[in-house]
Amino acid sequence: MTASAPGAPPGSGTRRPDPERWPDVAEVPRCGRARAALAQSFVRRAVARLPLCVTLPDGRTWGRGGPRLELRDPVAFHRRIAVDGLIGFGESYQAGEWEAPDLVAVLTVLAAEVRTLVPQPLQRLRGMYVRRRPAAQRNTTRGARDNIHRHYDLSNDLFASFLDPGMSYSAAVFRTLPANPSHLWAAQQRKVDRLLDLAGVGPGSRLLEIGTGWGELALRAAERGAEVVTITLSEEQRRYAQRRVAEADPPGRVDVLLRDYREVTGHYDAIVSVEMIEAVGAEFWPEFLRVLDRRLAPDGRVALQAITMPHDRMLATRDTYTWIQKYVFPGGMLPSEEAVARISAERTSLRLTRSDGFGPHYAETLRLWRERFTARTRHVRRLGFDETFQRMWTFYLGYSEAGFRSGYLDVRQLLLEKPPLQEGGESST
Incomplete structure (x- = not known):
C-alpha cells in the first residue's frame, strides 16, 4: 500500500494524498x-x-x-x-x-x-x-478471507516494526503500570500463559486456536506438550508461523492451517482465540459460538480474549459504518460481554463462567506500539508505506488507545464452559 505525502494546508508546498490510492x-x-x-x-x-x-x-x-x-x-x-x-x-x-x-x-x-x-x-x-456498512464487508466465508487479507497481509515487516519479538498483536498483561517498553515481550507471554492456564492446556491437551496471529500462542502451548491445531485466513501469517514452528521444534505438535473457523473438524479439550471474535461480525457471532460448542469435547474449556464495548453502545452502532471499518478492520465489530453471554446461553450449551478485564493494560500496550511505530517512520517509509498511510496508522493506534484510556472500551479474558453432564449423558441445562 503506497501513496504520496499526506495533505496539508493550502500553500504549504506538501502534496495532498494520491487520489488514485486515497x-x-x-x-x-x-x-x-x-x-x-x-x-x-x-x-x-x-x-x-x-x-x-x-x-x-x-x-x-x-x-x-x-x-x-x-x-x-x-x-x-x-x-x-x-x-x-x-x-x-x-x-x-x-x-x-x-x-x-x-x-x-x-x-x-x-x-x-x-x-x-x-x-x-x-x-x-x-x-x-x-x-451503512457495505455488503461487501459481510463476513461470509469469502468475505472474511478478503477482510482479513486487507489488514493482516499488509506486510509482516510492517507489523514487526512496532510489535514485540514474539509478534503478539493483542493486549499484553504487565506486572505494573505505566508499562516499561523493555517489558512488552514478557507481558505478552504473560497474557498468553494466562489464557492457556484458563483453558487448562497442558501435556497431551488437544488445543484448537482460532486466529493464529504469528504463532506465539501455538508455540507456547506446544512447549507445554499440547497437540495444537491453529487456523488462520492470512497466508502471510501462516507462512511466518510455520517457519517459527519448524525452527523451534517444540515437544508438542503444531499444525497451522489456512482455514475458516466454520470449516474446522474434530473435537478439542480446549479452544483459545485471542481478539478474533471482533473480526467475526455481529451477524455471525451466533455461528462462531456454535462452532466453539460443537468442537469442544465434554469437560473442555473455551478461553477467549475479546475487546468489548458497553452493550447499549454496541446496539446503537452495530449497523454503522465507521472509520475503523473503512480503513483498518473491514467487517469488524466489537461485542459486549453481555452479548457473548446472552448468545452463548440462547444458542449453545456454553456458559460464561469467568470474565477478567484489564483495559488499562491495553492502553499501555497501544502506547508502546504507537511510540515505536512513530519512532520508525523512515523504516516504515522504506517498506513502501507512504505518509498518508502512516498518519492513518497513527490515528488508528491513538484512536484505539483513547478508547481504553477513557473506559469506553475494555479487553477481557472470558471463560466459557459446558454445564456438567448428568447421569444418562444429558446436560444439567
Whole structure:
C-alpha cells in the first residue's frame, strides 16, 4: 500500500494524498454552504461543552481549554464532518487538515464524551444520516478471507516494526503500570500463559486456536506438550508461523492451517482465540459460538480474549459504518460481554463462567506500539508505506488507545464452559 505525502494546508508546498490510492482522503467532498455551516455550528457547540481547545489559523480559539486540536484547514474539516461525520473526522486527520500536539489526549476527551457529542434528538434519527456498512464487508466465508487479507497481509515487516519479538498483536498483561517498553515481550507471554492456564492446556491437551496471529500462542502451548491445531485466513501469517514452528521444534505438535473457523473438524479439550471474535461480525457471532460448542469435547474449556464495548453502545452502532471499518478492520465489530453471554446461553450449551478485564493494560500496550511505530517512520517509509498511510496508522493506534484510556472500551479474558453432564449423558441445562 503506497501513496504520496499526506495533505496539508493550502500553500504549504506538501502534496495532498494520491487520489488514485486515497480518493476519499485526497478530495474534499462537495457540500452546500448551509450544510457546512451547520456542521461548523455543531462542532462549536460540542467543543463548548468539552475540556478541549480548538485553535484556528487566524489565532481564534474555541472551547473550555485542555488538549489542543489545531485546525489547519477549517473549510475542508467542516465539509468532511458535514458529509461523513466521524469518518470525515478521521479522513481530515489523514489529509493533514488538523493536527494535535497530543493526539491521544484529544481523542480521549472525545471518547469519554461519545454518548453526548450528538444531541439526543439527532441520536434518535441516527439511521437517517449515518452510513451503512457495505455488503461487501459481510463476513461470509469469502468475505472474511478478503477482510482479513486487507489488514493482516499488509506486510509482516510492517507489523514487526512496532510489535514485540514474539509478534503478539493483542493486549499484553504487565506486572505494573505505566508499562516499561523493555517489558512488552514478557507481558505478552504473560497474557498468553494466562489464557492457556484458563483453558487448562497442558501435556497431551488437544488445543484448537482460532486466529493464529504469528504463532506465539501455538508455540507456547506446544512447549507445554499440547497437540495444537491453529487456523488462520492470512497466508502471510501462516507462512511466518510455520517457519517459527519448524525452527523451534517444540515437544508438542503444531499444525497451522489456512482455514475458516466454520470449516474446522474434530473435537478439542480446549479452544483459545485471542481478539478474533471482533473480526467475526455481529451477524455471525451466533455461528462462531456454535462452532466453539460443537468442537469442544465434554469437560473442555473455551478461553477467549475479546475487546468489548458497553452493550447499549454496541446496539446503537452495530449497523454503522465507521472509520475503523473503512480503513483498518473491514467487517469488524466489537461485542459486549453481555452479548457473548446472552448468545452463548440462547444458542449453545456454553456458559460464561469467568470474565477478567484489564483495559488499562491495553492502553499501555497501544502506547508502546504507537511510540515505536512513530519512532520508525523512515523504516516504515522504506517498506513502501507512504505518509498518508502512516498518519492513518497513527490515528488508528491513538484512536484505539483513547478508547481504553477513557473506559469506553475494555479487553477481557472470558471463560466459557459446558454445564456438567448428568447421569444418562444429558446436560444439567
